[in-house]
Amino acid sequence: MSSTFSGISTALSSLRAQRQGLDVAGQNIANVNTAGYSRQRTEMTSVEGVSDVPTIWAKQDPVGSGVNVGDITRIRDELLEGRIRTEHGHNAYLSGQNEVYDNIQTVFKEPSDTGLQERLSTFWSDWQDLSNTPGDNAVRTKVLQQGGAVATALNDAHTQLDTIWSSSRVAATSQINEINSAVTEIASLNKGIMQAKVGGLPANELADRRDGLVLKLADLAGATATLRDTGAVDVSLFGSTLVSGSSSRSLTLGGAATMADQAAGNPASVSFTDNGQPAIVTSGELGSSLEALNKVVPKYAKSLDDVATKLISTVNDIHSAGYNKSGWAGGPFFSGEDARTVAVAITDTDDVAASSTSDGRLDGGNADALGDLAVSGTGPDVTYRQLVADLGVTAKSATLKAETQSTITADLDSTHEATSGVSLDEEMSNLLQYQRAYEAAAKLMNTIDSTLNTLINNTGR
Template identity: 45%
Template sequence: MSSFSSLNTALTGLYAQQRGLDVTGQNVANANTEGYTRQRVTMQSVGGTTAPAVWATQPKVGTGVDVTGVQRLRDSFLEARAQAEHGREGALTAEAEAYSRIEQAYGEPSDTGLQAQLTKLWQAFGDLKNVPDGQAQRQAVLRQAESVTDGVRRAADYMDTQWHVLREQVVTTVDTVNTVAANVADLNGAIRRATQAGLPANELADRRDQLVMQLADLTGAVARGGSEGTVDVYVGGQALVRGDSSTRMVVPAADGALDRLGDDVPVSWAGTEGSPVEVTAGRLGGELRALTTTIPGQSAQLDAVAASLRDSVNAAHATGYDATGAPGGAFFGGTSARDLTVAITDGARVAASSAPGARDGATADALAKLATRPEGPDAAYRALIVDLGTSAKAVNDRLEIQGTLTSRVDASREAQSGVNLDEEMVNLISYQHAYEGAARLMTAVDQVLDTLINRTGVVGR
């Protein structure tokens, strides 16, 4: 081995420490860049010659250091955990927003809510009981009944509107998922080409991992490492992204003339429309759950309240007689909350007495007492509001807890992959001193060689 190899050893040290300084500078420059993963230079020592050769000697020491690559300091376990937590938080966020919109349909408690209108209706029947033949009291009953039916229909229409708005949002969310998945596939392809060519791809991987986390937020997707630096992304056990190709999701565009509250919203894989996408997490999962379960369930409860109001009032009204002496007919008409109407338009047709020509107000009294019946419409409406409030609070509590868990996982990820300026300063000093040491070694070897070449054999001249 040539004595000049020591110069090469020093040179490799200079190159390696300079690369370390470059990477440290990159970390410091991107300390506040969102999604950036800190990097570290990986080095390994270069051993001496292991193959024997004629007239060659081996000093039994290495020949320097080699930079084997620049590593992203990312914990795959924390990434998988974060994807799962973000998916759960996305679903709960969508559900909480759905409950918030439903609560706006009722506006309880308030002086203008449906509960207040029902109370005023029973009070109007109570006033009619005291003055059975009063025209003003009869008209007040009809006006208040119309206010109640308007409130019920308005709540039903509001939920129909929110269902269709959310239906449109599902289409938008699916389009976003398809766009992000295509971008992930494109970045996978770029990373694969860079890896094959021996070029750096860490920044491309950072951008791709941000998009993968966005897919986790949207669909609860999970990522698995692939070949040559790529990742595969799965939703419901099916591949959304595999290498540099992605599969599209499809959902029929909303059609107001055909889509109705309670209809299924099919989300399937493109080319296999009969194969549904099993989305249970992420914003898309929460939106689908709200469309198929939450809003239809609340709408069904409102229909039950409307049916209870119609049937109980009609039954009590049919037992009495109106101002003309005719038996009381149906007071309310309609088959659901959406078409609940007041069937009487003439105040004289309101049945208030228990017999023809009587002025006892017994029927009006029975109608007023519906307010306190355990199985009456008020009780059904209160049960609806209590169930809505309880369900909304449960979802919001779960969302708060999930938000805390997600924040903790994100903090752990940041501690692992984020840039710590104190640590980078220590690394900077370490690489600087190592660089100075390698330079000093090169100077010392140069002096030795100068003595050997220029001064050997000149003693005594």
């Protein structure tokens, strides 16, 4: 049979529960602008009036005994968060690729008045001018100067591509360091969360910090996570474990340190520090950096070398078949073998082989043949235009993909915010609800107190 004082116990449990609800609502409101904070909810459960322990001749009051706060839960959607991590990895990768292609496009600056195409056109035009006045030293000087301008443009483009490659490797190193720091902190937070769960202590804020770091790993390397019953999360990188409970593994960047090393067959690579096994990274910022290091930048550096090689071979073949001002056979006009090393090999204007005969008549036929390379179907201009066209199409595709993925990611982030973020309107409603419940519980306690006072002090007089 229930005690006469059980109502006070019931009212007291309600006061405690409603006050905790007020505290939770206040915590939510305080963190409405805190990045990564998940809205919390007070889970209340009724206390049963029937005892779990059977007794003889005992009769229990059918009315319950109040309320308990079962837990303070974070409002999360694990399936949504798993998709968000995946899409964030794709978004970071595509954004990185778009940036790389933008940087490469600035190297070639096409179409423009200062790009390589314009310099090549001027170079061929100068040869045509020389064919009309093969004995004019001023025009010969102009041919040498414009040839130097073409070589310098190729040199500069190669240097800029090399700089982009080096910047990508610096970025990859920084991303590796960020990953290693994040996995160490996640393991530490996992340990704290597991200990708190065993001890019945709150760990929601720790879990928010940890989930923020997991999302950061998704951005950096496309990592995925699995929540365990212990409260910890295991983090994986394309099937290989990065974090398991309170243990973590680190990554190391190896392979080529320069673009020349990469071209020699030593690609940049990522491996696990503990056993040296390769780590597969095809998503996130690091995946984009590795793509830039091993494929994108080397591809256009190779294409630029093809332009330089075509220029050197075609010009030198025709120039060597002509004759200079003294009637001697012309030698190579360009030296070097690629975009990095190409240079004008002639310093004396008399050595420019403008003539097609060796009889000293300076007919300009060879200069005319060199000028005709401007419209050749197999000349360096065609090779260069193919490079620029390929870059333009690929860069445009990268931009469209990045924009589409950015929209998808933003939409998912908005959905997540609607699910786990703090709504001030909702919290104000909760505050009012808890306040009224608290006031009612207090009124209940006063009423019971007044009733007991009448029973104890006034009955029997």
